[in-house]
Amino acid sequence: MTELLVGTKKGLFVLRGEPGGAFDVVHRAFPGTVVEFATFDQRTGRYFASVTSGFFGPRVMYAEDPTGEWEQAKGPAFPEGTGAEVERIWVVMPGEADGLLYAGVDPAALFVSTDGGETWELNEGxxxxxTRPEWQPGLGGLALHSICPWPADPDRLAVGISAVGVWVTEDGGKTWRTGYTGLVPRYLPEDQWETSQDLCVHNMHRAPARPDRLFMQFHGGVYRSDDAGATWNDVAAGLPSGFGFPLAIDPGDPDSAYVIPLTADRDRVTREGGVRVFETRDAGATWSARNEGLPQEDAYLTILRQAFGSKGEGDRLQLYFGATSGEVFGSADAGRTWFRAAERLAPVTSVRVA
Amino acid sequence: MAIVALRAPLKDLAGGRSEVKVDGASVIDVLRALEAEHPRIVGWILDEQGRIRRHVNVFVNGELTREDAPLSADDRVQVLHSITGGTA
Known part of the structure; x- marks a missing residue:
């Protein structure tokens, strides 16, 4: 039995089923409300959902059973005096110490919980x-959406921000440096490519088996860093497009990454009416299309940045992604074959495997 | 005491009560007192800077008002979400 947490524009859908066929919708939580993100903390068995009411604002909710009662966390909320208010909560990520979790929000900020997600405090560093006054948002806002802990070291962390690039701390968040050498913002004039910090990161993941390696889906490019985010190499050659939003990895293979290319930033749907996931197993040197079981005709899907989740590793890696069409697709064999897990849900914002 | 009238989902956060009596000399005082009495409402009407949320409307005796409006005893404060702010 596999359990999926599918965040949508109209609530959280909890799906359960056996890989290979349609899953059952066993619960819908937060009806009528945007669920930007939902995840499961394997360490504690606690579920988290980022829930945003267009009227009453965003909040983190948590539960021990996603089909039962949810509790509202205290925060994330900006301290008085900052003048800021949380607009959206893009991601909740378990950290590398007991009770430690992170939340990334718009406007770009990192919040930290040390009590298992019940209370949250702003990372002041x-x-x-x-440079913060110069930070510029992307189309989706000024969003801190990717959080990459370093295995077994809570002091080391990388975050990805749209559109302010990659920020790294090695002292538990007291100080931060930005690392962007090699990222090319082709959406800006050429004379700004080497100096601009308007770097639109779409998604970023660390390879836990080789923690100095990160993969990034950029706004027009796919990149790999082998030095913990200091420099980046374009590895998009071989992909039909460098544009897309989500990215996934096989945690057991530091040379692996999966992306779902879209046509271009001016046409944010799957290319030529076909849905194709691309996989690399050689750190981006080559890419292979994985589309067996995915629709290849008249399928113009948009897959958002948090809508690609995974569980396991190696040949038993499970991959699931959802589209704004309300469909969810899955693979139980590391992408070799795919099946439709759900359809006719609300537009999907996030997918995670519990 | 002012009477604060609530509808779902705020009513649910106030223990199912559609009317709550709270003390306060201004709208912000009353809303803060409401939060103190019903902590699950914290963050729903006021944002973290103490401002009424952009897509929430507060009426006093039927008139749209803002945070610093003064209140008298027995004023009726209605909290409603606006017709904007939702998603299609």
Missing amino acids: LWNVP
Whole structure:
């Protein structure tokens, strides 16, 4: 039995089923409300959902049973005096110490919980970096959406921000440096490519088996860093497009990554009416299309940045992604074959495997 | 005491009560007192900077008002979400 947490524009759908066929919708939580993200903390068995009411604002909710009662966390909320208010909560990520979790929000900020996600405090170090007044949002806002802990070391962390690039701390969040050498913002004039910090990261993951390696889906490019985010190499050659939003990895293979290319930033749907996941097993040197079981005709899907989740590793890696069409597709064999797990849900914003 | 009238989902967060009597000399005082009495409402009407949320409307005796409006005893404060802010 596999359990999926599918965040949508109209609530959280809890799906359960056996890989290979349609899953059952066993519960819908937060009806009528945007669920930007939902995840499961394997360490504690606790579920988290980022829930945003267009009227009453965003909040983190948590539960021990996703089909039962959810509790509202205290925060994330900006301290008085910052003048800021949380607009969206893009991601909740377990950290590398007991009770430690992170939340990334818009406007770009990192919140930290040390009590298992019940209370949250602003990371002042990142909030107060001197360049912040110059930070520019992407189309989706000024969003801190990717959080990459370093295995077994809570002091080391990388975050991805749209559109302010990659920020790294090695002292538990007291100080931060940005690392962007090699990222090319082709959406800007050429004379700004080497100096601009308007870097639109779409998604970023660390390879836990080789923690100095990160993969990134950029706004027009796929990149790999082998030095913990200091420099980046374009590995998009071989992909039909460098544009897309989500990215996944096989945690057991540091040379692996999966992306779902879209046509271009001016046409954010799957290319030529076919849905294709691309996989690399050689760190981006080559890519292979994985589309067996995915629709290949008249399928113009948009897969958003948090809508690609995984569980397991190696040949038993499970991959699931959802589209704004309300469909969810899955693979139980590391992408070799795919099946439709759900359809006719609300537009999907996030997918995670519990 | 002012009477704060609530509808779902705020009513649910106030233990199912559609009317709550709270003390306060201004709208912000009353809303803060409401939060103190019903902590699950924290963050729903006021944002973290103490401002009424952009897509929430507060009426006093039927008139749209803002945070610093003064209140008298027995004023009726209605909290409603606006017709904007939702998704299609």
